Amino acid sequence: MEKAKISGSQxxxxxxxxxxxxxFLLPIAIEAKQDAWLSIMFGMIGGFLLFLVYYQLYRYYPNLLLVDLTQEIMGKWIGRLFSFLYLFYFANLASRVIRDFGDMLLTFAYPDTPLFIVNALLMFVVIYTVSKGIEVLARSSQLLxxxxxxxxxxxxxxxxCSGLIDFKNLKPVLEGGIWLPLKVSLTQNVYFPFGETIVFLMIxxxxxxxSKGIxxxxxxxxxxxxxxxxxIxxxxxxxxxxxxxxxxxxxTVQSIQVADFLERLDVFFMLTAVIGGFIRTSVLFYAVVIGTANLFKIKSPSKLCYPLGLVILFYSLSLANNYEELIQEGIKALPYYLDIPLQVIIPLLLLTVAFFKNRAKLKQSGVNLHKSNRHS
Structure with a gap:
């Protein structure tokens, strides 16, 4: 670990x-139709539960990063396997985010620019920020x-003000019953974006x-x-x-027209998207860099930024042939092959083993204390 500290607000x-x-870019939970907002709410509740699992793991080992915590709980070999899986997972997510934003900017702002150039520009800003450490990234997040x-x-x-909102489009509520939004949340929204907070076990x-309240x-x-x-x-x-x-x-933003002169406010959307994409990629990339450094006992993590950044950049270009294929893969394959095992199954396994290990330690320390009291 680098010698750094960040505040709760950061x-x-x-x-x-x-x-x-x-x-916020994507039509998440739209399979639930007009009840998409309810599906997001159910996903948020699932996100609370998953974060409590992650937080309890942190409580058991407050000084260990995720890649070290897995080895402490599961032993060297199984633990290192889990660590490699998580590093691949974070690198894959970072590549997907870079690709998402590259495709978005090409579609609506820079149609004649090569995808590599757009992705490279964002990636090099991320590399530079992460190379400066977690404190710089945290302070940047406060401003942004x-x-x-x-x-x-x-x-x-x-x-x-533009009078675009028509709440009739949200009716009827629960037209197909509660099962549809619940099903969509259990197959999508719990994992994206809420379950991905497992990356913060690296921070x-x-x-x-x-505190868990943060x-x-x-x-x-x-x-x-x-x-x-x-x-909306x-x-x-x-x-x-x-x-x-x-x-x-x-x-929606392109539909805004106020007083016949205030329109074409795409810049609001673009700037918001770039801010979110930058922080999201930086957090994931930081986890990859610091995790790799800890796993291979490299004393200066910043030296890994450029080589690992280039790997993620080129990987982002090879993820899919087009944007539609990328989204479909994210909806249909990612939750089952990566999200559920790495966000739910392995953390619950780690927590169960950690619970019994810590209970055994407490019992042993109690026995030793009792023996020392008897001798004294």
């Missing part, structure tokens, strides 16, 4: 921007958090005065923001257009 802004990063909320509130007020040991409040605020975003998207565009749109919030 962790809060990092977590919130990380989760909000790409989720304020900027993001300025854009979000301004955009919301403009949408309201929690750096936090001063850590993480739970960040997840709660993200969930509320995503619910509001989907309510469906209210403005309707279910059908929201489902067909690659980036429904952009379509």
């Amino acid at each position: 962790l809060f802004t990092l977590m919130m921007l990380f989760e909000f990063g790409t989720a 958090f304020i900027l993001l909320y300025f854009f979000a509130i301004s955009g919301f007020l403009l949408i309201v 929690l040991p750096y936090v001063k005065n850590m 993480g739970l409040s960040a997840i709660g605020l993200t969930g509320i923001n995503l619910m509001i975003t989907m309510i 998207n469906v209210s403005v565009l309707g279910v059908s257009l929201t489902a067909r749109s690659q980036f429904p919030l952009l379509s």
